[in-house]
Amino acid sequence: MTRTDEILDAKLQRLADATAELRARPGFTDRVMVAAEAATAPLWLESVSVSARSVFAVAVLMAVSALGLAIHSDWAATEASAVAYGTMEVDWQ
Amino acid sequence: MSHLDQAFERILQGDTKAFQEVVDATSDRLVRLGARMLGSLADAEDVVQEAYVKAYQALTAGQFDGRSSPETWLYRIVTNGSIDALRRRARRKLTSDEAVDPGYDGVASAEARLALVEIEDWLGQLPPDQRATVTLKALEGLTSSEVAKIMECSEGAVEQRLVRARATLRKLREGSHDEN
Numbered sequence: 001m002t003r004t005d006e007i008l009d010a011k012l013q014r015l016a017d018a019t020a021e022l023r024a025r026p027g028f029t030d031r032v033m034v035a036a037e038a039a040t041a042p043l044w045l046e047s048v049s050v051s052a053r054s055v056f057a058v059a060v061l062m063a064v065s066a067l068g069l070a071i072h073s074d075w076a077a078t079e080a081s082a083v084a085y086g087t088m089e090v091d092w093q
Numbered sequence: 094m095s096h097l098d099q100a101f102e103r104i105l106q107g108d109t110k111a112f113q114e115v116v117d118a119t120s121d122r123l124v125r126l127g128a129r130m131l132g133s134l135a136d137a138e139d140v141v142q143e144a145y146v147k148a149y150q151a152l153t154a155g156q157f158d159g160r161s162s163p164e165t166w167l168y169r170i171v172t173n174g175s176i177d178a179l180r181r182r183a184r185r186k187l188t189s190d191e192a193v194d195p196g197y198d199g200v201a202s203a204e205a206r207l208a209l210v211e212i213e214d215w216l217g218q219l220p221p222d223q224r225a226t227v228t229l230k231a232l233e234g235l236t237s238s239e240v241a242k243i244m245e246c247s248e249g250a251v252e253q254r255l256v257r258a259r260a261t262l263r264k265l266r267e268g269s270h271d272e273n
């Protein structure tokens with residue numbers, strides 16, 4: 001080990017000793033807990049919104065099917081009422 | 094099983110209140126590590142808070158696999174966060190000349206304040222991964238094996254980074270002596 005290495009090691013040791021008493025400022029734990037709980041809320045909401053998206057897609061599909069069925073039923077009813085099941089000639093005299 | 098292991102176990106079983114015990118037991122060490130890594134207490138608190146949020150999310154999602162000890166795992170998150178912060182700082186310095194705010198707020202002694210400034214001036218000239226290695230080894234007093242686990246690399250890679258860092262620091266010292 002050279003003299004320069006010894007000087008570097010001594011400087012590193014001095015800096016380690018000088019900063020050994022550093023600690024978090026008061027209230028740090030509370031701030032962390034608030035941030036951690038706030039950060040997990042979006043995860044919960046995200047899972048809800050993911051479920052909601054699939055429910056929404058199914059609902060849209062069902063609505064489109066119901067609309068198609070309603071149009072078809074309406075058309076069938078109109079056809080049925082327009083069909084003549086028998087004719088009768090009226091003689092005007 | 095250590096107190097920290099037990100707290101982790103309880104969080105994994107759904108007792109999220111045990112996380113406060115983890116923060117209480119580790120925050121001083123992690124903030125000190127961050128401050129040594131970043132030369133600023135305020136920046137260290139930001140990085141450590143972010144690290145705790147990541148840890149909390151991972152633990153509550155059951156993503157802690159226990160391959161590392163809780164201490165090593167938390168040290169790793171803070172080290173990686175500090176390296177990212179140093180890289181962001183280096184990019185910002187390219188565009189502005191802002192100085193690092195040590196964020197003392199009256200909690201650090203005068204000696205610690207001066208030491209943080211000195212660390213920033215001196216180790217701030219190293220690339221972030223070398224600075225992290227020197228901080229963990231020389232300032233935190235960890236073994237090369239522990240540093241390798243935290244930095245997820247081989248012991249050889251740790252030694253190599255230390256050799257390179259020492260070479261740079263030696264040159265800086267010789268350069269400053271040439272100037273004087």
